[in-house]
Amino acid sequence: MRSSTLQALLGCLLSLLPLACVDPEDLVLRGTVDIIVVDGTVTNLAEPQVILLNYSRADRLTGRFGTLPITKARVEVVMDSLVVTPAHETTDGRYQLPADFKGQIGHAYQLRLTLSDGTHYESTQQVMPPAARIEKIHAQFSLKSLSPPVLGYYTSGHDVFIELQDPADQRNYYRWDWVDYEPQYWCRTCHQGFYSIFNPIEVSSDRYISGPEMYEECYFPTNIDPGARVYGVTWDYVCRTQCWEMLHSYSVALFDDQYTNGGLIPNFKVAAIPFYQHGPCLASVRQSSLTPDAYRYFKLFADQTQNTGGLADTPPTAPVGNVHNVANPKEVVVGYFTASGVFSKPIYIDRKDYQGVPLGYDPINGYPQGQGSELFYALNRRDPHPEPSPDPNPPPNSPLVVNFFIDNTPRPPTALCAPLDQRTPFKPEGWPN
Incomplete structure (x- = not known):
């Protein structure tokens, strides 16, 4: 399963590498970084692997940090040195x-x-x-749940606690992450463009008809000239079906059972779910069993990304993972590939025990108006702006809105619940009927 937590934190850590001395007025990276970053985990669950x-990489002209996907690679996972499974x-x-x-418990993966x-790397x-x-598993609201604060100031959310009976016959290393499923009403945003179900065909300036092919995109x-309908505007489109936003954990929670081996681990905090909106949410908590080497890597990684000082401090070094260049072992490769047994447990949070205001509250203008607007504001820091509906007979003092599809294609359309790595139209396990 994709580890958004590791990718995000690796990005933060690697962005610090060239910063030994930092001018607080100029946080531009002063060098170039060109390091391969690998993130992959094989699990025992029926889920995308x-x-x-x-x-x-830092831009060679500006020095600003960024990442570049590695494309057209041949990627394989080998089980027990015999069974080769290619990835596409x-x-x-x-x-x-x-x-x-x-994946299968007790088998070796490479x-x-x-x-x-x-x-070639292995x-x-x-x-x-x-x-x-x-x-x-249970959840409890706290005004001081989130650390560090979201957006630098917001700390309210639900702490999620578990009870775990630690197996006594082995040394165990645990890692927890989570996915927060929030009901989503808005599914697509188009800046200086518009959403279309079928392929748009421009027949004259700012006039279109719908083609025969499915498009489902902005x-x-x-x-675009200044007089065009979409010039300088951003339009948001509602979801066509039920939809949940999938918000991933942003920190690493780890535990070594060295001092509790075989005992009951009660009331252990594994997640902090931000108070995005008044409506309910569902948190799917994943408990992963790590190999000793993987635990040591993630522990070092967590210490360096979560326990460092400010940007003016001497930055940590990126921990080297377990992937190496076969021909050049001295090449630095960051990230980790591991195999984890995973147990997943959902918890539905109705948020009826909340206090204060959600992250979707605008401190200047108050609560945003309209269905789904609280979550939209929490994620985008603005209110949704839907495409105006055509109205050939507007009320007095209201602008005339003409359908710019001359074949009378209904406007505005609804949008697919996508992309599927960020949203899902399928009700998450544990969501009540």
């Missing part, structure tokens, strides 16, 4: 194993990848440990 490949590239830098692939220039073997069960006219 994804390996992410990127270059960590679904989007730039994202390689997914076949839909029916599922990542092998070859770049388009022929450079990971160490990772034996998938068994997954322990989450016995109980269409951006190639030549």
Whole structure:
């Protein structure tokens, strides 16, 4: 499963590498970084099994940090040194194993990848440990839930606690992450463009008809003059079906059972879900069993990304992972490939115990108006701006809105619940009927 947490934190960590001394007025990176970043975990669940490949790179002209997806690589996962399963590239830098692939407890997995220039990389073997069960789970609202604060000031949310019976017959290493499912009403935003279900065909300036092919995307006219309908505007489109926004954890929670081996681990905090909106949400908590080497890597990684000082401090070094260049072992490769037994448990949070205001509250203008506007404001820091509906007979002092599709294609359309790595039209497990 894609690890948005690791990708986001790796980006933050790598962006610090060239910053030994920082002018607080100029946070432009003073060097170039060109490092391969690998992020992949094979699990025992029936879920998308994804390996992410990127270059960590600073622009050679401006020095500003960014990432560049690694495309056209050959990516394989090898089980027990015998069974080879290829992954296919679904989007730039994202390689997914076949839909029916599922890891098996006790088996060894290795990542092998070859770049388009022929450079070959391999990971160490990772034996998938068994997954322990989450016995109980509950959530509690707190005005001081989020640390560090969201947007630098907001701290309200629900703390999620679990109870775990630690297996006594082995040393166990745990990692927790989560996905927050928030009901989403707005599914697409188009800046200087418009959403279209069928392929738009421009027949004259700012006039269109719908073509025969499915499009389901924002269409951006190639030549936009100041008089064009979409010039300088952003339009938002409502979801066609039920939809949930998938918001991933942004920190790393780890635990070593060295001092509690075989005991009950009660009331252990594993998640902090921001108070985005008054409506309910569902948090799917994932408990992963790590190999000892993977735990040490993630612990070092967490210490360096979560326990460092300000930007003016000497930055940490990026921890080198378990993937290496076969021909050049001295090449630095960041990130980790591992195999984890995973146990997932959902918790529905009705948010009826809230205090104060949600993140979707505008401190200047108050609560945004309209369905789904609180979550939209929380994520975008502005109110939604829907495409105006055509109205040939507007009320007095209201502008005339003419359908710019001359074949009378209904406007505005609704949008698909997509992209599927950020939203889902399928009701998450544990959501009440």
